[in-house]
Amino acid sequence: DIQMTQSPASLSASLEEIVTITCQASQDIGNWLSWYQQKPGKSPQLLIYGATSLADGVPSRFSGSRSGTQYSLKISRLQVEDIGIYYCLQAYSAPLTFGSGTKLEIK
């Protein structure tokens, strides 16, 4: 199975701050990486797919990038509504595997 190592496990940041979450894949997964946001008490929602493509309706302050087997999610200006848990998912090969999640809070 492909392992996705996500960091940090938790993050506290100030409003308007830049936030970066990373996932390291245990092998090449190409661009088969998506990011999901789970707000408190809600279901996960797609943010980014294909490592860098923004899903419909997602604010432009979210962006995804790739460097080799390391993938990053960046929030350019943190807003209150961004609190929640963020997960990466590799879909290069089955079984699909998620990162362990990053809990984002406002400082």
Added chain:
Amino acid sequence: EVQLVESGGGLVQPGASLKLSCVASGFTFSDYWMSWVRQTPGKTMEWIGDIKYDGSYTNYAPSLKNRFTISRDNAKSTLYLQMSNVRSEDTATYYCTRGQIRGRVMDAWGQGASVTVSS
């Protein structure tokens, strides 16, 4: 509006069976791969498996393949997850998801069905 509504969760004893359903609306169900994903109480996410749009192919997490079965009824726009011989570690919230790009991007999620395995 795309909607996925799971049902069938609840409290179940170890060793029992349980079948979850997910009714889809707002899109042509038979055009999409569908998946089941679960989230443990500790917030760990686990992919259970997926099913091709016509039901002709399924794929499972190896650790669950022998106990879980995914099926669908396109005439009813409904996805199913049959769980057998459940264990305490199956306690989780179960989500059905709609898949884009051969199911590899989960662009819609249900509200989740809670399953608790306990005697």
